[in-house]
Amino acid sequence: MSSVSAQNMINTAQLFEQMTESGYAFSEQLLQTAAAPFSEKTLPLWGIEHAAKLARTSSATIRRIEAAGKLPPPARNELNRRVYDLEAVNRIRAQVGTLFQRPIGSRPIRVISANLKGGTGKTTTAVHLAQYLALRGLRVLLVDTDPQGSTTNSFGLLPDIHVSETETLAPALIESNLEHALELARKAIRKTYWHQLDLIASQLNMVSVDGELTLKSGADKIHRLRDLLDELEANYDVVVVDVPPALGLLSINAIVAADYLLVPMVPNMPDIASSIQYFSILSTIADHMSLAGMNILITRYETGPHTDAAASLIKAIYGVNVLNNVMLSTRELSKSAHDLRSIYEIDKPHGSRETYLRALNSMNAVNDEIFCKIQQIWDQQALLASESPAEVNHG
Numbered sequence: 001m002s003s004v005s006a007q008n009m010i011n012t013a014q015l016f017e018q019m020t021e022s023g024y025a026f027s028e029q030l031l032q033t034a035a036a037p038f039s040e041k042t043l044p045l046w047g048i049e050h051a052a053k054l055a056r057t058s059s060a061t062i063r064r065i066e067a068a069g070k071l072p073p074p075a076r077n078e079l080n081r082r083v084y085d086l087e088a089v090n091r092i093r094a095q096v097g098t099l100f101q102r103p104i105g106s107r108p109i110r111v112i113s114a115n116l117k118g119g120t121g122k123t124t125t126a127v128h129l130a131q132y133l134a135l136r137g138l139r140v141l142l143v144d145t146d147p148q149g150s151t152t153n154s155f156g157l158l159p160d161i162h163v164s165e166t167e168t169l170a171p172a173l174i175e176s177n178l179e180h181a182l183e184l185a186r187k188a189i190r191k192t193y194w195h196q197l198d199l200i201a202s203q204l205n206m207v208s209v210d211g212e213l214t215l216k217s218g219a220d221k222i223h224r225l226r227d228l229l230d231e232l233e234a235n236y237d238v239v240v241v242d243v244p245p246a247l248g249l250l251s252i253n254a255i256v257a258a259d260y261l262l263v264p265m266v267p268n269m270p271d272i273a274s275s276i277q278y279f280s281i282l283s284t285i286a287d288h289m290s291l292a293g294m295n296i297l298i299t300r301y302e303t304g305p306h307t308d309a310a311a312s313l314i315k316a317i318y319g320v321n322v323l324n325n326v327m328l329s330t331r332e333l334s335k336s337a338h339d340l341r342s343i344y345e346i347d348k349p350h351g352s353r354e355t356y357l358r359a360l361n362s363m364n365a366v367n368d369e370i371f372c373k374i375q376q377i378w379d380q381q382a383l384l385a386s387e388s389p390a391e392v393n394h395g
């Protein structure tokens with residue numbers, strides 16, 4: 001290297017040291033001023049009419065069972081009106097017989113939201129699906145395996161500030177002894193402000209997991225997450241896993257563990273091209289998968305000739321594997337990531353009520369359709385179990 005170019009070189013070590021220092025100083029500030037961690041984040045409360053709608057009953061029935069002392073006295077807002085949170089709604093459901101129950105003989109479903117490409121809406125899909133299912137009264141475990149920690153973040157947690165290394169799945173994925181790994185994984189489960197929605201958070205240390213998994217031998221390399229979920233899922237109806245935009249061993253662990261693979265896909269040419277590669281790679285590990293369902297979800301859909309053409313192309317290529325409903329690109333959703341509030345957590349629309357309802361309806365339609373797919377899988381499992389009871393215990 002010539003002396004001229006050597007002189008022109010920046011002091012890289014110094015540059016990154018300075019940047020790291022500034023970053024840490026900023027984190028310290030955030031710690032003081034950041035949005036409260038989720039232990040302090042709460043959901044909006046609902047009035048009696050909305051609670052009745054969620055519980056699939058009438059407000060008169062709720063009043064009647066409250067008066068009969070079968071439910072605790074309801075909370076009241078500043079106007080002395082009855083208000084209900086999700087836990088209260090689930091108590092009403094239990095009383096009126098509408099509390100969700102999986103068919104006998106079915107087992108928990110693992111939904112993995114994955115795509116090789118970045119920014120396709122994997123996290124948005126995973127978080128909203130988990131919350132939608134919790135709203136329906138299901139018991140949900142949401143697992144963040146992405147070192148970026150976007151899912152973790154959307155619950156009001158700053159990955160590297162509110163979440164320590166031991167509070168992620170990393171130690172359990174790396175630990176050689178499965179029994180010990182299970183203990184570590186159980187410790188990483190945390191309750192959230194969503195009733196019956198638990199979270200395994202993530203932070204930057206998950207980056208090292210891919211490398212560590214490479215060192216493992218045999219089945220543990222790609223089956224460790226599946227083995228952990230086999231045990232952890234017992235207390236849940238659905239486990240939703242958000243994965244990083246990569247095809248390292250961490251993502252492969254998640255895909256291999258999936259009952260239902262959900263591939264969020266943006267309708268544009270580069271994403272379609274990347275999907276062809278993705279499915280081709282998945283075909284090479286197909287022997288290790290045991291999928292009961294797989295669907296592509298068109299995300300960030302905007303009306304317009306280019307998007308329409310790309311969406312039609314996705315449907316032409318992948319046919320029945322594409323969900324009928326699309327997730328619209330909405331300002332509410334892009335704002336919700338920024339404000340750390342999902343569509344289901346917003347109590348006041350960001351813009352017009354019409355825009356908000358359009359975003360909410362699109363999200364509900366997508367999640368309704370996915371829930372139907374999950375129920376179909378449960379029905380099949382239940383049928384199989386009734387025909388050959390011995391099969392039930394095998395996950």
Ligand SMILES: Nc1ncnc2c1ncn2[C@@H]1O[C@H](COP(=O)(O)OP(=O)(O)OP(=O)(O)O)[C@@H](O)[C@H]1O
Nearest residue numbers: 118119120121122123124245328329330333334337
């Ligand atoms: N339907 C939508 N409408 C508007 N904005 C959206 C929509 N879906 C996702 N976004 C925004 O796009 C960004 C990327 O979305 P998201 O984080 O869900 O993608 P991802 O696939 O998980 O990304 P990564 O590959 O980095 O994990 C976020 O800022 C999110 O708010």
Ligand SMILES: [Mg+2]
Nearest residue numbers: 122123146150
């Ligand atoms: Mg993501």
